[in-house]
Amino acid sequence: MELRLYDTLSREKRAFVPLDAKNVRMYVCGPTVYDFAHIGNARPVIVFDVLFRLLRHIYGEAHVTYVRNITDVDDKINDRAARDFPGLPLNEAIRKVTELTGKQFHADVDALGCLRPSVEPRATEHIGEMREIIERLVKGGFAYVAEDHVLFSPQAMNAANSLLPEYGALSNRSLDEMIAGARVDVAPYKKGNTDFVLWKPSKSGEPSWPSPAGITAPGRPGWHIECSAMAWKHLGEHFDIHGGGIDLVFPHHENEVAQTCCAFHQQRMANYWMHNGFLQVEGEKMSKSLGNFTTIRDLLSDWPGEVLRFQMLMTHYRSPIDWTRHATEQASIALDGFQQITATASPEHGNVSDEVLGALRDDLNTSQAIASLHQLASRARSGKYQAAADLRATCELLGFGLKDVRLQDILRRQRSDIDEAQINALIAERAAARARKDFKESDRIRDELAAKGVVIKDGRDADGKPVTTWELA
RNA sequence: GGCCACGUGGCGGAGUGGUUACGCAACGGUCUGCAAAACCGUGUACUCCGGUUCAAUUCCGGACGUGGCCUCCA
Numbered sequence: 143m144e145l146r147l148y149d150t151l152s153r154e155k156r157a158f159v160p161l162d163a164k165n166v167r168m169y170v171c172g173p174t175v176y177d178f179a180h181i182g183n184a185r186p187v188i189v190f191d192v193l194f195r196l197l198r199h200i201y202g203e204a205h206v207t208y209v210r211n212i213t214d215v216d217d218k219i220n221d222r223a224a225r226d227f228p229g230l231p232l233n234e235a236i237r238k239v240t241e242l243t244g245k246q247f248h249a250d251v252d253a254l255g256c257l258r259p260s261v262e263p264r265a266t267e268h269i270g271e272m273r274e275i276i277e278r279l280v281k282g283g284f285a286y287v288a289e290d291h292v293l294f295s296p297q298a299m300n301a302a303n304s305l306l307p308e309y310g311a312l313s314n315r316s317l318d319e320m321i322a323g324a325r326v327d328v329a330p331y332k333k334g335n336t337d338f339v340l341w342k343p344s345k346s347g348e349p350s351w352p353s354p355a356g357i358t359a360p361g362r363p364g365w366h367i368e369c370s371a372m373a374w375k376h377l378g379e380h381f382d383i384h385g386g387g388i389d390l391v392f393p394h395h396e397n398e399v400a401q402t403c404c405a406f407h408q409q410r411m412a413n414y415w416m417h418n419g420f421l422q423v424e425g426e427k428m429s430k431s432l433g434n435f436t437t438i439r440d441l442l443s444d445w446p447g448e449v450l451r452f453q454m455l456m457t458h459y460r461s462p463i464d465w466t467r468h469a470t471e472q473a474s475i476a477l478d479g480f481q482q483i484t485a486t487a488s489p490e491h492g493n494v495s496d497e498v499l500g501a502l503r504d505d506l507n508t509s510q511a512i513a514s515l516h517q518l519a520s521r522a523r524s525g526k527y528q529a530a531a532d533l534r535a536t537c538e539l540l541g542f543g544l545k546d547v548r549l550q551d552i553l554r555r556q557r558s559d560i561d562e563a564q565i566n567a568l569i570a571e572r573a574a575a576r577a578r579k580d581f582k583e584s585d586r587i588r589d590e591l592a593a594k595g596v597v598i599k600d601g602r603d604a605d606g607k608p609v610t611t612w613e614l615a
Numbered sequence: 616g617g618c619c620a621c622g623u624g625g626c627g628g629a630g631u632g633g634u635u636a637c638g639c640a641a642c643g644g645u646c647u648g649c650a651a652a653a654c655c656g657u658g659u660a661c662u663c664c665g666g667u668u669c670a671a672u673u674c675c676g677g678a679c680g681u682g683g684c685c686u687c688c689a
Contacts, residue, residue, distance in 0.1 A: 171689075179689090186689050217687080315618060315685075322617090339687085365687040387689030388620080394687075419620075420683055427682075456628065456638090462621055462682060469627060472639055479638095501629095509629045513637035523654090581648055588650075599651045613651085 145200060145503045147383070148460065150391060150415040151312050155505050158414065160382050166197050166206045167377040169412065171369060171386035171394070172262070174213040175243035176222045178437040179250055181450070181465055182387075182421040182428055188451055189418045189459040189506070190385045191256040195539060196502050199494070209376045210259040211369060212247075214240040214266050215349060215362060232347045250438040253447035255541040263372040265363070266349075271371035272363045273354040275405045276340050280355045284404040285340055288331035290359045292341040296320075297334050299400055305409045309400050312415060313392035338397055339364035366397035373411070374402065384412035388419055418459045424466050436465070444556055446547050449474045455508040455540070477542070478549035480515065483522045484534040492528070492535030511540070553614040557595070560614070565596055569610050572598075576608075 145158040160166045170190045173179055190208075197206045219239055220232065227235035248258075276292050279285035284302070285294045296309035296317055310317050320336050343361045344350035350360035373381065379402065386395065395415065402411040423434045441450055453473035457463040495518055501510035515536060522530035537544055554560060568587050575583040591598055595615045603609045 173689085183689050313618080313684075319617065320685080389683065389688060391619090392684055397687095418689075420689080422682070425681090453627095458629075460620085461628090464627090466627085468639095472627060476638065507629075509627095509637085513629065516637055576648080579648080585649065597651060600647075600649095601652080611652095 143500060143503055145196070146505055147414050147416060148505045149413075150417050151410075153314075156414075158382075160201070161380065161413065163201055164205050166201050166383075167381035168194065168197070168206070168208050168383040168385065169369070169373045169377055169381065170208070170210045170259075170384070171390055172210040172212050173243075173247050174216050174218060175240045175247060176216065176219040177243065178439050179247050180428060181423070181436045181438055181441060184251070184254060184438050184450070185421055185454060185459075185463070186385060186387050186418050187251050187256055188254055188454045190416075191254075191541060192455065192502070192508065193383070193385070193416075193506060194257060194259070195541060196499075196506070199499075199539060207261070207377065208259040209261045209263065209372065211372045212240075212244055212262055212264045213368060214244070214264050215368070216365070220348060233349055236349060246439070250442065253442050254438070255448055255451045255543070257541075261376050263376060265368040265372070268368065268371045268375060269351045269363065271375050272341075272367045273352075275367060275370055275374065275401060276354040278405040279340065279401065282404060284400075285355075286333065287355050287357060288333070290343040290353070290357050290361065291331055291339055292353075292355050292357070293332055293337040294340050294397070294400060294404075295334055296336050296338075296400060299404055302404075304407070306403050306407075307399060307409060310396065312399055313396045315392065338366065338393065340367050340401070366394055367401060369394070369398050370401040370405070370411075373398075374406070379406040380408050380410060381412055383414045383416060385416040385418070388417040391415075391417055419462045421463050421465055423464075425464055441470075445470060445474065445552060448542050448544070448547050449477055449552070451541060452477050452512075456512060458509050459506055474547070474549050474552060476512075476516070477544065477547040480519060480533060480537060480542070481544040481547050483519050484530050484537070484544060487522075487527065487530035487534045489531065489534040489538050492531030492533070494539050495532055495536040498536050498540075508540075550613050557614060560594075560596075565591065565594075565612055569598060569612065573608075573610060 146155050147158045148155045168190070170186060173183060194206065194208045219236055223232060223235035223239045227238055230238070276285065279294060280287065280292065284298050285292050299306060299309050300317055310320065317336060321334070341353060341355070341357070341361050341363055343353075343359045349362055351362065353359060353361040373384070384395065399411045402408065422428065423436050426432055426434055428434055428436060438450070449470060450473075453465075453470050454463070456469065456473060495514055497514035497517070498511045501507045501514060504510070515533060518529050518533040518536065522533050534544070568591055572584050572587040575581075575587065588598060591612070596612050597615050598610055598612045600608065600610050
């Protein structure tokens with residue numbers, strides 16, 4: 143069965159045909175490392191991790207290259223460094239910020255069950271490639287130098303009568319409209335008001351590198367050029383899949399395409415452009431001013447990463463998602479069930495479900511895949527060992543190890559107010575009351591515990607002796 | 616203002632021109648001193664208004680709502 147993917151550029155779902163089945167190549171825009179990643183940042187990381195796993199399953203682990211960059215040169219990083227380490231020289235402070243934030247990011251996405259990409263290039267380690275692309279663009283007449291800046295001209299790109307794509311094709315907007323709608327405060331050194339920066343001069347104290355294109359003043363790269371450079375270095379001039387959040391379509395990805403295609407005289411940069419939908423929190427957009435800026439780290443203090451991963455995959459990646467506590471609880475309930483069903487099943491005895499694979503091959507339909515997991519689970523519940531083993535193996539493929547996802551354990555961790563000794567004492571009292579058939583007292587104790595959110599369950603142990611366990615509601 | 620996405624039952628969330636998504640919750644039953652869990656069973660949907668069609672939740676147009684981009688934010 144074929145893999146079909148939705149391509150933002152052609153606006154259709156198409157069969158995926160790799161340029162080289164021995165080396166399927168995917169690039170995804172990674173984090174700018176200046177602060178804790180929030181749950182919105184986690185979405186592309188999780189979504190493209192699933193795609194990475196699927197591609198490895200189809201083409202073989204050794205035949206997929208996944209590149210996710212780390213942006214470690216950026217004004218926000220500089221601002222954060224100056225704020226957090228005012229005593230240090232700026233460059234040293236920047237290194238501290240990027241190292242610390244990078245480590246946090248890795249710890250967070252590891253906890254979300256994401257594999258590390260094949261390569262995680264850093265922007266600052268690819269300044270040479272950026273300069274080379276810029277030189278090519280200047281030589282080709284697509285970019286020009288002005289006041290120590292290098293600017294890219296989309297108009298020059300569209301004027302070139304060649305196989306190059308139209309500027310604006312990816313984001314579905316015309317250059318004429320962009321020119322007409324441009325903001326008034328265009329920098330004076332720009333020839334056209336849609337021109338964007340490839341390279342700019344550094345202020346004193348800022349990170350700086352030798353400039354390209356004959357500029358003597360040291361400078362630093364613009365935002366978009368880094369991805370063109372890193373994708374080129376690690377995946378080549380033309381590769382299979384480029385992914386990221388839908389907000390990156392314009393201007394970031396549009397400009398990447400322009401740079402790469404003009405520099406290397408290519409018709410396409412990536413054959414499939416994939417964009418995940420946006421995320422809201424409890425029905426509102428996430429913002430620091432609303433106080434609902436939810437970091438991955440915050441959520442991980444209450445929930446296992448697998449639960450968050452499952453919640454993210456309940457929704458198809460292109461749909462908007464409203465991140466709610468209620469949905470987190472539902473995800474937790476589902477995983478708890480899967481863990482209980484598969485506890486005694488070994489993944490080596492299982493096969494990855496064809497239904498689940500079929501759903502994933504249909505543009506990563508993870509909702510459908512999860513529905514199939516539930517069906518496997520119900521077969522496993524009715525005693526089919528093979529179904530349990532298959533469920534286990536399929537969960538593994540999706541990145542769910544089903545470890546430490548017992549709902550009761552999670553709730554007990556969250557409820558620091560629970561006094562287990564006191565609960566056990568009450569249960570012992572109740573057992574005594576039941577033994578003398580004082581059900582009034584027995585029920586009173588049940589109610590007392592219920593008021594604390596504790597539900598008790600009467601059962602029998604292996605020898606048939608009555609035993610009472612408790613759970614949090 | 617321009618471009619775009621989304622709007623499904625109590626909740627989450629797939630999908631489809633005419634036939635049960637799936638899960639959670641709810642309800643009924645078995646079980647239980649009573650419960651819980653487990654198992655069995657049941658119900659309710661496609662924002663609104665037009666159009667196309669034998670037939671639309673599904674296609675087209677419009678309205679309303681939510682969100683995104685156009686301001687180096689995933």
